Amino acid sequence: MKATQLIYMILPYTRRELPGWGKLFEKLGGYQSELWKNAPTRTIRGKFHQYLMTLDISCWHERMTYFLGRYYELDLQLFMIEAVKPGDSFIDIGANLGMLTLMAARCVTPTGTVHSFEPNPVVFKRLQAAVTNNELHQVTLHNCGLADRQSEMTLTLVNEELGMGTFTEVAQKDKPLISNQYQLTVYRGDEILPEELPGITFIKIDVEGLEPLVIRGLDRTIQRLHPVIMTEVVPQHLERGGSSVQELCEIMQSYGYQPFNISTKRSGWRHHLQLTHPTDNKMTENVLWLHPENNLSSRLEKYF
Missing domain, CATH: 3.40.50.150 (Vaccinia Virus protein VP39)
Known part of the structure; x- marks a missing residue:
């Protein structure tokens, strides 16, 4: 299983921002840009404002937004x-x-x-x-x-x-x-x-x-x-x-x-x-x- 596939498994955890989400995200490669070079664009609704956000998750700040469901x-x-x-x-x-x-x-x-x-x-x-x-x-x-x-x-x-x-x-x-x-x-x-x-x-x-x-x-x-x-x-x-x-x-x-x-x-x-x-x-x-x-x-x- 690719590292980027594994990290998607913790998406419910990061979206709820449960204790330790940051360390888990880092350990699974969330901050390693080289792993995300060919990552697709994804569209989600922001959990605070409920508007659509189209995110290029090869970029670190948009990737953070995707996994948190909000701006970082x-x-x-x-x-x-x-x-x-x-x-x-x-x-x-x-x-x-x-x-x-x-x-x-x-x-x-x-x-x-x-x-x-x-x-x-x-x-x-x-x-x-x-x-x-x-x-x-x-x-x-x-x-x-x-x-x-x-x-x-x-x-x-x-x-x-x-x-x-x-x-x-x-x-x-x-x-x-x-x-x-x-x-x-x-x-x-x-x-x-x-x-x-x-x-x-x-x-x-x-x-x-x-x-x-x-x-x-x-x-x-x-x-x-x-x-x-x-x-x-x-x-x-x-x-x-x-x-x-x-x-x-x-x-x-x-x-x-x-x-x-x-x-x-x-x-x-x-x-x-x-x-x-x-x-x-x-x-x-x-x-x-x-x-x-x-x-x-x-x-x-x-x-x-």
Whole structure:
């Protein structure tokens, strides 16, 4: 029996996320990319949002999604389930294949709105297909990147994994892995987003180190709406983008925002959302920024 055939036998175990699923998945070769080079594309319904997801399980992150039945970043999804409500607005900047776009569409329902930005033309086609196949009329797609001003930038794709695209300088050791480059126009978010957005506005930013530029390009939106903001915080990515964690914090603090680490904790057989103040400037990879004039705290009081 092939290793990839054996691992399918634990699918009911991984989908339920029972204790030890990760070690079992690893032991049976779930992380060994060479075993999955010729793996087929599969379509499943997400267990959180119930929308169709077509997954290329030769790619590690899509393989994880297939075996879990959900996008692998659990902390963000648990936050969205608890915080994003029908009639709200969600801005997905760096939408990639649309895993969080689908989650947001379920949370805001057709009474809300989702705006998703993805500059990679290959990835965007799959994002577009996911939205079309699930008939998500509340989702508006934008095939572009965002920054602090309109300009031309080079999007570099590193290896053949669809998620590995960046507008920042690629590390020297990764340059042999570059698979393609695109000259693209990036825009200020303020120039694209509508003036009025329904409900509470949530903005998720995951742009491989250009988070400070994107935030500056949303200046009017931030000052007008005081949206809930979630950013990826990876020091190496920010440094490649010519910034730092300190600069990102200073920008957010200048708008009056406070940071909270987004994480999960296990209770019994399940993981639950946890929001904490960073200590000693230690931040999790995903950080929540809240403004005192935003009334989200009432929805999340039990998680602080």
